[in-house]
Amino acid sequence: MAMDKKRYQVSTSIYYFSGTGNSLVVARDIAEKLEGKLIAIPLAIKEENTYPEGDTLGIVFPVYHQGLPNIINRFIAKLDNIPEKYIFGVCTYGDSPGISLEYLAENIKAKGGKLSAGFTVKMPYNYVTPSLVLKDFFRSFKLRDLNPDQCQKMYHDWQKKLGYIYEIIKNKKKGEIETAARAIEKTVDYLNLRETLQKKIWLKIANFRGSTDCSFRDSVQLMDYGFQWDDKCNGCGTCVKVCPVNNIKMGKNRPIWQHHCEQCFACLQWCPQEAIQFSKNTFYGKRYHHPDVTLSDLIHS
Numbered sequence: 001m002a003m004d005k006k007r008y009q010v011s012t013s014i015y016y017f018s019g020t021g022n023s024l025v026v027a028r029d030i031a032e033k034l035e036g037k038l039i040a041i042p043l044a045i046k047e048e049n050t051y052p053e054g055d056t057l058g059i060v061f062p063v064y065h066q067g068l069p070n071i072i073n074r075f076i077a078k079l080d081n082i083p084e085k086y087i088f089g090v091c092t093y094g095d096s097p098g099i100s101l102e103y104l105a106e107n108i109k110a111k112g113g114k115l116s117a118g119f120t121v122k123m124p125y126n127y128v129t130p131s132l133v134l135k136d137f138f139r140s141f142k143l144r145d146l147n148p149d150q151c152q153k154m155y156h157d158w159q160k161k162l163g164y165i166y167e168i169i170k171n172k173k174k175g176e177i178e179t180a181a182r183a184i185e186k187t188v189d190y191l192n193l194r195e196t197l198q199k200k201i202w203l204k205i206a207n208f209r210g211s212t213d214c215s216f217r218d219s220v221q222l223m224d225y226g227f228q229w230d231d232k233c234n235g236c237g238t239c240v241k242v243c244p245v246n247n248i249k250m251g252k253n254r255p256i257w258q259h260h261c262e263q264c265f266a267c268l269q270w271c272p273q274e275a276i277q278f279s280k281n282t283f284y285g286k287r288y289h290h291p292d293v294t295l296s297d298l299i300h301s
């Protein structure tokens with residue numbers, strides 16, 4: 001009886017957030033190797049406080065706008081009982097992880113914990129980027145054309161990095177907090193460019209016409225003004241189900257966004273009809289999700 005109890009004790013809790021599956025695959029692979037418990041952050045934050053089980057805690061998330069998704073900040077604010085734990089973070093990114101793991105370390109420190117290792121994993125980019133910046137900046141933000149061979153290489157490279165990460169976490173070693181373009185990101189922070197420039201640019205790209213005093217990070221929730229459905233929409237409701245933060249309601253059989261968005265792009269990327277567009281710039285863009293993840297893997301209801 002005592003042995004059974006021991007066998008089912010959780011030693012590692014791995015919390016993840018993911019819109020198109022890259023971070024879910026990373027979290028799932030680590031959880032499998034460590035025989036850890038995998039928990040979706042959108043479910044965990046529904047509780048008043050989060051008490052992770054076991055002595056090891058992992059947090060896996062995608063990089064958003066060179067930083068943390070808002071939901072990660074909210075999740076860490078709810079974490080309790082972490083000072084004694086071995087904590088690691090993993091971010092997936094498309095171009096550059098910046099110093100998002102340093103932001104994670106700061107947030108964890110504010111809760112009395114310590115980020116012992118932070119790993120970056122390059123994965124296919126799932127957001128919009130400018131294509132013809134000089135020609136027409138604000139109209140040029142399109143989905144990226146992903147090269148299948150390059151995607152396969154990234155999936156393959158992840159499997160190689162998994163072994164390296166596993167050795168560090170298993171032995172609870174202190175690892176590097178991996179960053180890129182640190183000097184640039186620190187300068188951007190120092191000059192406050194996210195508040196003075198980045199916020200204005202992105203809200204314009206997202207067709208937000210009002211005014212707001214909120215911070216750049218908070219303004220992300222308003223970027224769903226950029227979403228619209230087109231005449232391919234058949235009212236199936238998949239977008240409502242896949243949204244991790246209940247930000248979509250159906251009205252007259254069509255989605256209506258509620259302006260507390262995470263910008264995870266799950267609604268746009270998983271719509272079976274490819275009927276969701278972002279600022280008229282995504283009509284011809286090919287949709288993406290990680291091939292090893294299904295829609296039901298990502299529905300957190």
Ligand SMILES: Cc1cc2nc3c(=O)[nH]c(=O)nc-3n(C[C@H](O)[C@H](O)[C@H](O)COP(=O)(O)O)c2cc1C
Nearest residue numbers: 018019020021022023062063065066094095096126
């Ligand atoms: C709103 C948003 C912002 C993003 N910003 C960045 C970024 O600043 N740097 C980067 O390298 N990738 C960025 N990406 C790409 C994602 O980090 C990357 O594709 C990630 O692997 C997606 O993970 P997921 O499939 O788990 O959602 C962004 C994606 C989204 C949706």
Ligand code: SF4
Nearest residue numbers: 233234236237239271
């Ligand atoms: S998932 Fe696509 S087709 Fe289905 S309701 Fe949403 S927008 Fe319409």
Ligand code: SF4
Nearest residue numbers: 243261262264265267
């Ligand atoms: S509305 Fe779309 S982009 Fe925003 S959080 Fe929901 S699924 Fe993600």
